[in-house]
Amino acid sequence: MKKLNFLMTWLCIFILTMLTACQTVDDISSAKHFVWMGEGKSEGSDELEQMFIKLKNTGIDGVMYQCGVDKYPAVVALAHKHGLELHAWQTILRRYDDRLLSEHADWYTVSRDGRSTAEHPPFVDYYKWLCPTKPEVRAYLTELVESIAEIPNIDGVHLDYIRHSDVILARDLWDVYGLTMDKEYAPYDFCYCEDCIERYKKETGEDAGTFGDAAPDNERWRQFRYDMVTETVDALTKAVHAKGNKINAAVFPTPTISKKLVRQQWDNWNIDAYYPMNYQSFYREDIDWIEQCCIEGVEAINGRVPLYSGLYMPAMKTPEDFRLAIQASKRGGASGVCVFTPYGMKDAHWAILKEEIDKW
Numbered sequence: 001m002k003k004l005n006f007l008m009t010w011l012c013i014f015i016l017t018m019l020t021a022c023q024t025v026d027d028i029s030s031a032k033h034f035v036w037m038g039e040g041k042s043e044g045s046d047e048l049e050q051m052f053i054k055l056k057n058t059g060i061d062g063v064m065y066q067c068g069v070d071k072y073p074a075v076v077a078l079a080h081k082h083g084l085e086l087h088a089w090q091t092i093l094r095r096y097d098d099r100l101l102s103e104h105a106d107w108y109t110v111s112r113d114g115r116s117t118a119e120h121p122p123f124v125d126y127y128k129w130l131c132p133t134k135p136e137v138r139a140y141l142t143e144l145v146e147s148i149a150e151i152p153n154i155d156g157v158h159l160d161y162i163r164h165s166d167v168i169l170a171r172d173l174w175d176v177y178g179l180t181m182d183k184e185y186a187p188y189d190f191c192y193c194e195d196c197i198e199r200y201k202k203e204t205g206e207d208a209g210t211f212g213d214a215a216p217d218n219e220r221w222r223q224f225r226y227d228m229v230t231e232t233v234d235a236l237t238k239a240v241h242a243k244g245n246k247i248n249a250a251v252f253p254t255p256t257i258s259k260k261l262v263r264q265q266w267d268n269w270n271i272d273a274y275y276p277m278n279y280q281s282f283y284r285e286d287i288d289w290i291e292q293c294c295i296e297g298v299e300a301i302n303g304r305v306p307l308y309s310g311l312y313m314p315a316m317k318t319p320e321d322f323r324l325a326i327q328a329s330k331r332g333g334a335s336g337v338c339v340f341t342p343y344g345m346k347d348a349h350w351a352i353l354k355e356e357i358d359k360w
Contacts, residue, residue, distance in 0.1 A: 030335065031335055031336045031357075031360045032061040032062065032306070032308070032335060032336045033059060033060050033061055033308075033336040033337050033338070033339075033353075033357055033360075034060065034061060034062045034063065034064055034085075034087075034275070034308060034336065034337070034338040034339070035055060035060055035063055035064070035338065035339045035340075035341060035342045036063075036064045036066075036089060036250075036310075036338060036339070036340045036341050037051070037063050037064065037065050037066070037089075037341055037342065037343075038065040038066040038067050038075075038089065039066045039089075039341070041343075045074070045078065048075070048078060049078055049081075049082070051342065052078060052079055052081075052082045052084055053082055054342075054350070055082075055084060055342065056082045056083050056084055057354075058350055058353050058354045058357065059353070059354055059357035059358060060084065060353075060357075061084065061085060061336070062079075062084055062085030062086065062087060062155065063079055063084055063085065063086055063087070064087050064089040064158045064250075064275070064338065065079075065086055065087070065088065065089055066088075066089040066090065069088075069144075069147060069148060069151075072086075072088055072148065072151050072154060073151055073152065076151065076152070076153050076154050076155075077153075080153060085155040085156070086154060086155055087154070087155050087156040087157065087158040087246075087248065088148045088151070088154060088156070088157050088158060089158040089160060089250075090144070090145075090148065090157070090158065090159065090160065091160050091161040092141060092159050092160065092161055092162045092236075093129050093130045093132060093137075093141075093161055093162055093163065093164070093229075093232075094126070094127065094128065094129055094130075094161035094165075095128060095129070095130050096125075096126040096128050100130075100140075101118055101128065104136070105118040105119070106193075107130050107131060107134055107136060107137050107140075108128060108129060108130060108131065108193075109129045109130070109131045109164065109165065109190040109191035109193060110131075110190065110191055110192045110193040110196075111186060111187050111188065111189060111190055111191075111192065112186040112187075112189040112190075112192050112211075112212075112215060113186040113187055114192070115187065116193075117129045117165065117190070122165055122166075122187060122188050123165075123166070123169075123177055127165055129164065129165050129190065129191075131191050131193050131195060131196065131228075132164075132228045132229050132231070132232040133191065133193070133195045133196045133199060133228045134193075134195045137232075138231075138232055138235050141232065141235075141236060142235055142236060142239045145157050145159075145236050145239055145240050145247070146239050146240070146243060149239070149240045149243035149244075149245040149247075150243055154245065155245075155246065156240075156245060156246035156247060156248055156272070157236075157240050157245065157246070157247045157248075158247075158248055158249065158250065158275075159233070159236065159247065159248070159249040159250070159271075160249070160250045162229065162232070162233060162249055162251075162264070163229055163251075163252070163258070163262040163263060163264040164190045164191065164225060164229065164262055164263040164264070165188065165190055165262070166188065166261055166262055167184050167188050167189050167190070167261065167262065167263065168181045168183075168184065168188070168260060168261050169181050169261070170261065170279075170282035170283050171282070171283055171284050172281060172282050172283065172284050173282065183216065184215070184216040186213070189215060189216070190225075190263075191225070191228075192208065192209060196208070196224075196225075196228070197209045200221065200224050203224070204220055204224075206218075206220070206221070208221050208224075222259075222263075225263040226259060226263055226264070226265035226268075227265075229263060229264060229265070230265055230268050230269060233249070233269045233270075233271065234269070234270065237269070237270055237271055246272040246273075247271050247272055248271050248272050248273035248274065248275060249266065249269070249271055249274060249275065250275045250276075250277055250310065251264060251266040251274055251275065251276050251277070252264055252266075252276065252277060253276050253277060253278050253279070253283070253293045253297075254276065254293050254296040254297055254300070255267040255296065255297070255300045256296065257283075267297075267300035267301055271305070272305055273305050273306045273307070273308065273335075274297065274301065274305065274306070274307045274308070275307075275308050275310050275338050276293060276294075276297050276307065276309065276310055277310040277312070277340070278290045278293045278294065278309050278310055278311065278312075278329070279310070279311075279312035279315055279340075280312075280315055280325075281312065281314070281315035282312075282315075287321060287324045287325050287328055288328060290309060290311075290325055290328040290329055290332065291328040291329070291331045291332040292332065293309075293332065294307065294309050294328070294329055294331075294332025294333055294334045295332045295333060297332075297334075298332065298333040298334070306335035306336070307333075307334055307335055308334060308335055308336045308337060308338045309329035309332065309334040309336070309337050309338070310337075310338045310339075310340060311325050311326070311329070311337050311338070311339050311340065312340050313339060313340060313341065313342075313344055313345060313349070314344075316349075319346070319348035319349050319352055320352075322349050322352055322353070323352045323355075323356060325337075326352070326353070326356040327356065330356075330360060336360070339353070
């Protein structure tokens with residue numbers, strides 16, 4: 001009897017130990033947290049290393065880092081030294097590149113009123129956009145992501161601006177540019193280049209160049225623009241996967257919003273993770289809106305890959321707002337958060353980020 005009790009005791013201990021171990025593995029693998037970094041920065045290695053150490057100690061798992069392609073090997077090595085993933089954050093269809101503009105101005109998108117973004121960018125001077133329909137553009141971008149995916153030990157390619165220019169700006173930006181964008185206006189409606197017109201006509205028999213102000217009412221024409229972006233993403237995804245690497249993207253908050261504002265139907269993509277920019281202040285929404293965005297996004301992709309909720313630090317009026325935004329992301333089913341950016345975070349923000357990651 002004593003032997004039986006002894007065996008039963010050890011069996012219970014073994015089962016509890018295994019359950020605890022399994023729970024720990026699940027907790028570790030089910031959530032990750034990231035930051036966007038590097039945009040417009042010229043950081044020295046010492047400065048960057050101190051930031052990486054701080055990120056790791058806070059519980060951050062990886063960095064979406066923007067820099068010149070030639071600088072990635074050193075940044076990857078430094079990130080890995082401190083246990084961080086490093087994904088190459090690159091703008092894709094928005095390309096303000098002097099060589100491209102000089103040699104391939106015809107690659108750029110054309111508005112419904114016939115103006116090329118190469119010469120007449122909307123909103124701001126750097127809003128110069130390549131057309132995703134053009135085979136030459138897809139070939140150029142494929143070569144770009146392949147060169148990044150081949151960088152030794154890099155953890156992935158992170159796409160940004162993989163969409164059309166905003167046909168409708170987020171509400172809070174209307175006042176910034178002195179515009180009312182309550183519908184699709186011709187100067188902001190893209191793309192009407194020869195390649196888009198010809199391919200659409202070949203597929204449907206319709207001439208989009210004749211639509212005029214009725215263009216926004218044509219669902220097939222709208223879907224065609226979504227599909228051209230999706231086809232480009234598919235080409236880049238295949239290229240990166242062929243190199244044995246991963247690809248993910250920063251996208252607009254929900255499939256509904258992204259289609260309406262920027263011709264981006266991201267729930268149809270086959271990438272490895274999504275990073276929706278749930279920037280509530282741009283849409284004049286409160287923090288609870290972040291939860292609803294996450295819910296819609298997670299449901300749209302049917303849980304096939306992770307979705308990390310992008311949080312915009314300038315929109316956090318207080319450190320407690322930051323806490324609430326993280327919690328809203330978790331309630332909405334996100335697999336973690338991605339913070340834009342850590343540079344301006346105060347001690348209180350860092351403490352809250354660590355607390356919420358530890359509790360996730």
